[in-house]
Amino acid sequence: MHNEHNNRKPKSPIRLWLAEIRKLGNRAIRGLKRSLLGNWVNMNRGDRQKVAGFVLPTVTMVMLVVVLLTVAIAFRALDRARFAQNVRVNQEVLLAATPGLERATAKLDRAFERMPSGAPPEDSLISELKPPESGRDNYTFRGEERLTLEFDVNGNGTIDDVVDIDDQDGPRPPRERIDTAWGFTEDLNGDGEPDRYNIYGIFLRSPTDDETPRVPLEARGLPLPKLGSASSQNPDCPGGSSAGSTLAGTGGWYSASGGLLEKPFFIYSASIPVSGRGFAAVEMQEDRRAVPITVNAVVYDGDLDITPGQQLNLNGRIMVNGNLLHVNTNEATIEYYQVSSPNSCSYEMENSKILVGGNVGFGQGSLNQDSGGTAKVHLFKRGVPKVEPFTRTNKPVNAFPNQMATNQLEYMERISGLVFEQNCKSADTDPDEVKEAVKGGTDREKALEHYFLARTRRVPNIEEEDYTAPDPEHSQGCNQTYDKRTEGSGNDNDLRPVDRWIYPYNIRDGDATQSTTVPLNELALNTNGNKLNLPATHPDIVRQDSEEKKIGDRILVGNGLPAKWYDGNRTGDDKFNGAAEAQFIEGKEWDKAPSGESVRFRRTQMFDMPDLGDTGRNGFWERAAAEKFKEPHEFEPGEEYKELAGVTAW
Incomplete structure (x- = not known):
């Protein structure tokens, strides 16, 4: 008997649940049966024959309802427990892989900062991220090591840096080795011994044309459509769908609506316990958009003086490194319109931003007082743009034009x-x-x-x-x-x-x-209590709502x-x-x-700003003439910003 008892298999949790459910059902049925039978006997002692057969169906229905309700509650509890467990697992996975994601994003930010244009070709980005031939490696953090990832694209059994295609037709196959991956250990409990080994990689290369299939060493997909953009409202616009994205040239950037460019970056991060039991992994797609300089209506390196003698309407985007000095003494109005109609493919918020490196003044740079003219600013909004008056009361600094001029x-x-x-x-x-x-x-x-x-x-005159x-x-x-x-x-x-x-x-x-x-610099900020001029909304809200509500949401000043x-x-x-x-x-x-x-x-x-006036030896024009042909956006300065397209954990 002892051996038989020890050899019995333990009951599964599901069987135990069902047994408890059966016991509860039996107790409920016995209680209901006593109550119903007692009432029936007391109320119908004189006429039992007439109601014969009534009790059994009623009790059966009540039993069925109680059993079904109990089972439903039990399964609902099991589902919620399973859901809570999945949530905890997802949180743990993201927490374990987050350091790798953050490091990869920081390295991409640095690489873009060092690029001369807002949309650098991917070969330039890869060259920037790769380890140097000598000296320090700016993209390998302390405690990290570089990893090399390889994939045999052409199946010849060897790993080639560049595949020879002299005897092939079509585009050049992608490279079979990348070194934009890193690994580092992590001590979670502080005992001085590593508990996890984290690896992460940046995958940014795109196929050389839209027909070439992707391989594991490349970005896994196309840029995702931006919600609320002109392309999402109108499928006929470029980038109206992810499947409709097309390469804008040889630099790996894709055409987006409004003349913008976008490029997907895939970041993979995995955290592996030293014990080797299980691991956490995350895939993140980060789409970066660039605004080529050709999208701008006005680009100026110094102080931009817009002081017309009569009404002036100006559409589109403005970039100025110095100050923006506008309106005239004759009170002529300047109206800053959006780039185009709200129904246009070019109607994007980024296409009408006014970026000012310095400050905004009212009047010509030689004046020692503000001009009485006014400006109207059209703020971005789907449908009908909002028009906001821009007066000298909400200028960013308390200074006259000749004081803030450079x-x-x-x-x-x-x-x-x-x-x-x-x-x-x-x-x-x-x-x-x-x-x-x-x-x-x-x-x-x-x-x-x-x-x-x-x-x-820059140095203002007042300093x-x-x-x-x-x-x-x-x-x-x-x-x-x-x-x-x-x-x-x-x-x-x-x-x-x-x-x-x-x-x-x-x-x-x-x-x-x-x-x-x-x-x-002697330019006191123009404040209103704990608020600052220009009035502005937090950029995250502007981006989330896809709407500009304040003048400072469209006119962005850097205060020098x-x-x-x-x-x-x-x-x-x-x-x-x-x-x-x-x-x-x-x-x-x-x-x-x-x-x-x-x-x-x-x-x-x-x-x-490229020095377009440098005509000397090794100057801009001589070097440009000696280089091979580039796509127009590859050498233009511009603005770059990023958007998180999605995160997948497993």
Whole structure:
């Protein structure tokens, strides 16, 4: 008996549930039977024969209802328990794979910041992300190792960097090896021993044409249609569906509505326990959209003066690195329209943005008072755009046009001094960016000038600075006495001007991402309590609602923040932030913001303008003439932004 008892198989949980259900049903049936029979006997003692056969069907129906109800409740409880378990599993998977996703996104952000255009060809991106032949690897974080992924595309049994197709017709097959993958260990419990090994990779290459099948080393799919876009409203527009996306050229970017470009990036992240039991994996598609410079109606590097003598209607997008000085003394009205009709394929929010690197003033740059003219701004909205008056009461800074206008002489004096100071040092101490430009044929002095132009803010006329640059023709040359204004080191890639020449407003305790309202350029911000002009909504709400409600939702001002601004607290070797990073403004809030994100911030609105006037040796035109043909968007500056298309976990 003892052996028989030990050999019995344990009952399954389902059988135990069914047994409990059966017991509950039996108890309920016995209780109902006693109650019904007792009442029937007491109420119908004199006429039992007439109701014979009534009790049994009634009791049977009640039993059936009770049993079905009990079973339904039990199965519902099981479903909810299973759903709760799945939710916990999904949360654990995402939590385990999130570090890889965040690292991959940060590396893509950095790569785009270092590209000269908003839509760089994928070969340039891959070249930027690949490990260098020598020196530091800027895309391998501390504690990481590079991984190489291989796939035999043509099935010849070997892995080739480039497949030979001399005897084949059609496009060149994709490469069979990529090195945009990394791995790192993670110590979750703090005992000093690794608990997980995380791997993640960036897959960005697209087929060379729309007919070539995709392989595992490429982006797995096409860009997803953007909800609320013109293409989603009108299937006849380019990019009206994912299946309708077509390559815009050889750079791997796809045509989107309104002349925009988009490209899918697939990021895979897996977290594997050291024990080897089970793993968590996530696939994320991140679509990046680019605005080519040809989409703009106006592009200007200095201060843009729009002061007409009569009514002026201006459609579309504006990009200006300096200040926007508009309206005239005769009160002529300027009306900033959207790019086109709401029914047009070009009617996209990005196609009508007004990006101002400096500030917005009312009147010509020579005036010491504001003009009385007004402007009307058409705000993006599906259907009928909203028209908002733009007056001098909500200008971004308390200054007249001649005070905020750029002092170009003083600005170039500063650039000249910074270049001279670094040029007196060995070329070995130059930042990597300058070394790469020189290696590509650019004169060292020109490369240094371009480097400091991107990292030095513009100088308004109101700012008094008695700086005099050293004289390059001085008899003592580099040994002459002069005021040195550089900080950092080229070897550490943090060479920069002094803080006063970088930030338009003082920063809090050395944290460049936290700005006070104390001006370093003498331009006091125009505030309204804890709100800031221009009135604006948090960008996340504008993007989510696909609607502009405030003037500052369309006119984006950078308050003079340079294109690349130093941030000593930034992780990694690159200590300069670009357009993707925000600088929060102390004590100021958005007019409307998501819960917990009310603090207002600014982003630089400056862009990298090619020096089209450089006709010298190794200048823009000589190098452009020597290069092979490029698609138009490959060498144009522009704006780039990203959207999360979807996340899949398993």
